[in-house]
Amino acid sequence: MHDTTMSDASSDPRPFTAGDSSQGGQPAVDFRDIDIAYGKFMAVKDFSLSIAKGSFVTLLGPSGCGKTTILRSLAGLVDITTGQISIGGRRVDDVPIYKRNIGLVFQNYALFPHKSVFDNVAFGLKYRSVPKSEIAAKVTKALEMVRLPGSEKKLPAQLSGGQQQRIALARAIIFEPEVLLMDEPLSALDANMREDMRVEIKKIQKETGITAIFVTHDQEEALSMSDQIVVMNAGRIEQIGTPQQVYDEPATGFVANFLGKANMLPGTVSAADSSGATVALECGSDVKVAAPRALAKGDGVTVVVRPQKLSVTSGADGNRLAGRIVSASYLGGSAVYEIDIAGSIVRANSAIEGKPLAEGDAVEAGFEPHDCILLDAQGRRIA
Amino acid sequence: MTLVRTKFTVRAEMKMGESSERMNTATRRWKLYDTRLAWALVAPAVLLLFFLLILPILMMAVYTFFTFVTAGVESATLTLANWQEFFTDSYYHGFLLKTARIGATTAFICAVVGYFPAYFIWATNFKHKWLLLLLLIVPFWISFIIRTFSWINILGQQGVINVTLLKLGIISEPLPMLYTEGAVVMGLIHFLLPYMILNVYVSLESIDRTLIDAARSMGCTNAQAFREVTLPLSLPGLGAGLLLCFVLAAGSYVTPQLLGGSRDALFGNLIYDTIMGQLNWPMGATLSIVLFVLLGLVAAAYSRYVGLSQIVKGLSA
Numbered sequence: 001m002h003d004t005t006m007s008d009a010s011s012d013p014r015p016f017t018a019g020d021s022s023q024g025g026q027p028a029v030d031f032r033d034i035d036i037a038y039g040k041f042m043a044v045k046d047f048s049l050s051i052a053k054g055s056f057v058t059l060l061g062p063s064g065c066g067k068t069t070i071l072r073s074l075a076g077l078v079d080i081t082t083g084q085i086s087i088g089g090r091r092v093d094d095v096p097i098y099k100r101n102i103g104l105v106f107q108n109y110a111l112f113p114h115k116s117v118f119d120n121v122a123f124g125l126k127y128r129s130v131p132k133s134e135i136a137a138k139v140t141k142a143l144e145m146v147r148l149p150g151s152e153k154k155l156p157a158q159l160s161g162g163q164q165q166r167i168a169l170a171r172a173i174i175f176e177p178e179v180l181l182m183d184e185p186l187s188a189l190d191a192n193m194r195e196d197m198r199v200e201i202k203k204i205q206k207e208t209g210i211t212a213i214f215v216t217h218d219q220e221e222a223l224s225m226s227d228q229i230v231v232m233n234a235g236r237i238e239q240i241g242t243p244q245q246v247y248d249e250p251a252t253g254f255v256a257n258f259l260g261k262a263n264m265l266p267g268t269v270s271a272a273d274s275s276g277a278t279v280a281l282e283c284g285s286d287v288k289v290a291a292p293r294a295l296a297k298g299d300g301v302t303v304v305v306r307p308q309k310l311s312v313t314s315g316a317d318g319n320r321l322a323g324r325i326v327s328a329s330y331l332g333g334s335a336v337y338e339i340d341i342a343g344s345i346v347r348a349n350s351a352i353e354g355k356p357l358a359e360g361d362a363v364e365a366g367f368e369p370h371d372c373i374l375l376d377a378q379g380r381r382i383a
Numbered sequence: 384m385t386l387v388r389t390k391f392t393v394r395a396e397m398k399m400g401e402s403s404e405r406m407n408t409a410t411r412r413w414k415l416y417d418t419r420l421a422w423a424l425v426a427p428a429v430l431l432l433f434f435l436l437i438l439p440i441l442m443m444a445v446y447t448f449f450t451f452v453t454a455g456v457e458s459a460t461l462t463l464a465n466w467q468e469f470f471t472d473s474y475y476h477g478f479l480l481k482t483a484r485i486g487a488t489t490a491f492i493c494a495v496v497g498y499f500p501a502y503f504i505w506a507t508n509f510k511h512k513w514l515l516l517l518l519l520i521v522p523f524w525i526s527f528i529i530r531t532f533s534w535i536n537i538l539g540q541q542g543v544i545n546v547t548l549l550k551l552g553i554i555s556e557p558l559p560m561l562y563t564e565g566a567v568v569m570g571l572i573h574f575l576l577p578y579m580i581l582n583v584y585v586s587l588e589s590i591d592r593t594l595i596d597a598a599r600s601m602g603c604t605n606a607q608a609f610r611e612v613t614l615p616l617s618l619p620g621l622g623a624g625l626l627l628c629f630v631l632a633a634g635s636y637v638t639p640q641l642l643g644g645s646r647d648a649l650f651g652n653l654i655y656d657t658i659m660g661q662l663n664w665p666m667g668a669t670l671s672i673v674l675f676v677l678l679g680l681v682a683a684a685y686s687r688y689v690g691l692s693q694i695v696k697g698l699s700a
Contacts, residue, residue: 077596106601110593114615123611127602175601311581 015029026089028053028211029074029179034083043069045235046085051179051213056205058214060222061232062258067215071181074213076100088178098127103172103210105182108162110157117143118152118165124175142170145204150172162193164166169201173208180205180212186221198225219259223247231255237327253379256304262373263310263346265303269295276369278355286371289321291382301382304373310339310348310365312357318368321346325361339365432534438676446668454598455662467667475653479677482650486633489571490579493628496572497579499621502613504580505587513534519577531570538566538642562644570638575631579624586620587613619689625684630678632674649675655689 027050034047044066051057059067073077074085076097085092092100103124104110111120125135143149145168156164165185172180185201186194202225205212216222222229222274223243231238231246231254239251250256253264266279272295277303280286289303323341335356337348348365357363374382450460469475504515521529531622537543538560544559560566590613598608636651643649648656659665 053408074601075596077600096604097596098602098604100600102600104597106597108591108593110591110597112594112598112612123598124601127607171601 003030020086026053027051027086028055028083028088029213030089031070031074032075032084032086034070034085035081036073036078037064037081042235044073047237048242049230049237051211053211054079054209054213056202056214056225057070057223057228057230058216058226059230060258061230061238062217064215064234065232066235067217067230067232068183071183071213071215074179075102075104075181076131078126098273099291101177102174103173103175103177105165105168105180105185107184107187109156109161109168109188111165111168111171113156115155117148117154117156117159120167121135121171121174123171124177128175131204142174143167145173145207146170146200153368160240161189162197165189165235167201169204173204173210175208176208179210180210182212182214183217184214185214186218194221201225223259231258233258249381250304250373251381253302253304253375256373256375256381260306261310261343261347262304262306264375265305265344265346267301267303269297269301272297277374279374280291281321283344285319285321287321287367287372289374290374291372292310293382295382300377302375302379304375305346305367305371307336307347307349309367309371310346310350311367312339312348312350312365313353318366318371320364320366322362322364325359325363328357328359330356337363339363341365387475393688416594423503425467430700432655439671441667442652443671446665447672449665451663451665457663457665463630465665468666469669469673475673477655478650480672482674483632485568485571485649486629489568489575490570490625490628492572493579494625497576497624498583498621501580501587503581504584516581519580527574528637528641533585534566534570534573534642535561538569561642563645564647566642567639567647567649570642571632571635574635574638575628578627578631582624583617584626585618586617590616622685622689626682629680634674634678 025382031047031048031049031053034044035042036047047066047070049057057234059070061067068135072256073080074087075118076092076095080093087100087102091155105157113125115123122135122137125138130138139152140149146169148163148166151159151163151167156167159167162308165188168185168299182201186197189197198221201214212220214225226243228240229243229246230240233254239246239255241249241251246255247259250259250262256262257264265281265283265287267279267287269277271282272291274294275290277287277291277295278286278288281303286301295301321341323339323346325337326340326345327338329336330352334349334351337350337357339346341349346365376382421690424433429580437631446457447465448461448463449457450462450464451457500519504519507515534540539545540557540559542561544697545554548554549557594612594616595608598612599605603611633649634651635649636655639647639649639652640655650670651674654670655668657663660668
């Protein structure tokens, strides 16, 4: 698998590419060396990203990481400080928002409360001089697409949150914009609705073939919907990759921790050869890990183990860490345990065999040498 | 106008739906207040309102049926004569029409002139917005009557404008500005403009700014986004301002008294003259009730279409 890390990027002058760019040639959206400053605060630093036509790209990160700022800069709602932005090969840095031809979906829906559903959805067409007869047909079609046919005469306040967001989606795609931008569109919805909308948005995006950029802080949304995920932290890109890449091969400790709450076990290399190494963990145990290159003895490393890879069932081979369960959450087929291993707490998400373990039970948490990720002292991935 | 009205209605309905829903959930679980304590706490206000406002108005209403004997003397013999006089004498109707016209003119000018400062205060990136709002309230610190008197020093024969123009040789004799209808309208605007600006401002402040971003992203220039989003959504505030300005202007008495000539008297001055000049209390009471009912009807009509809560919001800004 292709490994995209920050260190790769710095040796490679080409910008990151998200999505399969082999088919389109011209990227749908191209950010080049973007800096965005609010006064002295740098919201975004050195952001370069190329997005292929028709792909679904998610900007993922904690609040304040700059993901929304990037989206707003593409929309023309925020001025970039340096760099350039192109949509379909056309530079848009100085193009006013109303000429950029982008569809925007907001977290709070932003439907016009004084206009009917019809007038809301038809809004973009009205400003593109589409004839009236055509507008009516298109609105009908768009409402069918978001599964709200016949709601033309209703007012936004008469619709539920999920329905409002579907109208907002119809409104944003009806005029066939070059890019569809969605800023945390699901955060205001309740959990059940959110999952339905996830599927629906993805389906509509595939049907229309529109290039979509989706901003979220929710890893599940990102993993389930995206062709490519751009993980951001503190105004910078941490990693770009497919959902599987960013989850299975996190480039940095931040990515490993942000996606899936991995256990981070710091330690030092105590022995190494060409195929692997032994790490003396700070919590006292020695573990064996696989390493693609020889590590120097005494190197500081962090062993990252996902809760799903940490097994508490007896008879697991490989590395074993003795500890005591401090909390147990029963989830049906599996359980999440918090285990105290010589003072550091690790989480294990383990299948239940027989009786679930209880608080205070002594356990051995085990994982295989190849089921962990190794980070160097700077938090970058070694293996 | 019909268009505007439907929009107002829509807004009002939405609000009512919202608040009733909220109230249901609040009352179903627990009461926000203890009933007896609530009555005890509102009792002073209710008593004051009853004895100082409702009771006097009721007494005035009764007075309208009393018989006027001679200046300062009336008898409790019930009669419809006062009402008959009001309904048949076009002298009173003329006053009513003039009062309505001046009230409407004042409210309209306030709306046109006041919208822009409200918009500016709302739209500015200036850090100390509160300072701009404070400036709007500063005039209230000086007595309204003193502020009205100050116009005499500006518009009068020996006022600033006339003296300056005379000294510059632009005019050879003073312009007759004071004691005209123009002076009255000017004085009323001076008095009422802050109310209009605050009402419009509050209404603008309640607009979700992402709506404007949304409109722009779909192809609206700034001017078009204003027409499609900002203006229609600020109409309730504009309407509240219009109502407030109209009612206060139409009910004014001091401003026309001080700045208007005898021809510029409004209905309020007519009432004053009837009661204090002619000492005809039954007729004065009749005219007072007429003005009270008519302005009440205007407010009720407004409340029907927009909701009076908008005004309360504007006043508490």
